[in-house]
Amino acid sequence: SQQGEEDPQALSIQEGENATMNCSYKTSINNLQWYRQNSGRGLVHLILIRSNEREKHSGRLRVTLDTSKKSSSLLITASRAADTASYFCALRGAGNTGKLIFGQGTTLQVKP
C-alpha cells in the first residue's frame, strides 16, 4: 500500500507554540496534500505540494517535501486553540489513477 504514515499520532502543545507533523511514504508520488478535520466533520484541504516542489507556504502553514527521503512535514506556526483538529497527509501516486490515499492522521491539541 502507498498509504502515508504519520508521526506523531498525537501532539499536545500550548497556544503560540509551533506544531510539526510528519508524513512518510514508500512509492513515487505526483503530489502530496495535507487536510484538516475538525471533530466529527469532513476533511478540508489545506495545501498541495507537487513532486517537483520542495517547500510551500500558506499563511501560518509551511509544508516541505523531500522526495529522496520520501517524506513531508507540515509546520503550523504560532498555533491557536482553533487549530485543534486532526491532520492528514494524502498521496496521489505517480500513475494515471486519480485516487488519493490518506495516512492515519495526527491529532493536534492546542491548549489555550
Next chain:
Amino acid sequence: DVKVTQSSRYLVKRTGEKVFLECVQDMDHENMFWYRQDPGLGLRLIYFSYDVKMKEKGDIPEGYSVSREKKERFSLILESASTNQTSMYLCASSPEIPGANVLTFGAGSRLTVL
C-alpha cells in the same frame, strides 16, 4: 464554493438491510470517492469513479458496491449491512487535474448497523 452533499448525516440500520448512501457534487468534477473512517485506521478508500458509469475498487471494496449514473451523483450501496460496517462514511470529489486534484469532502454520514 464547491459543495459535496451527503444525503444522510446519521443512519441506523439493522443487520441484513440494504443501505444506500447518496452523494451529490455541484462543480462538475470528474472524480468522486467513497472513504470510510474508523478510529486508529484513518481514511480507507472503498471505491472511486473517474467518469460516469466508471468505477474502480479502492483498498476495501468487499461488501460494498457503487453507482454513478450521472456525473454529479455517486452512490455507495451496502447490499446486506453487517455490524462491521458501522463507520463514518465520507464522500469526496475532485477535478481531474493531476497536479491539482484537490478533494472536496462532504460532511460525512455516520452509519450504525445493529
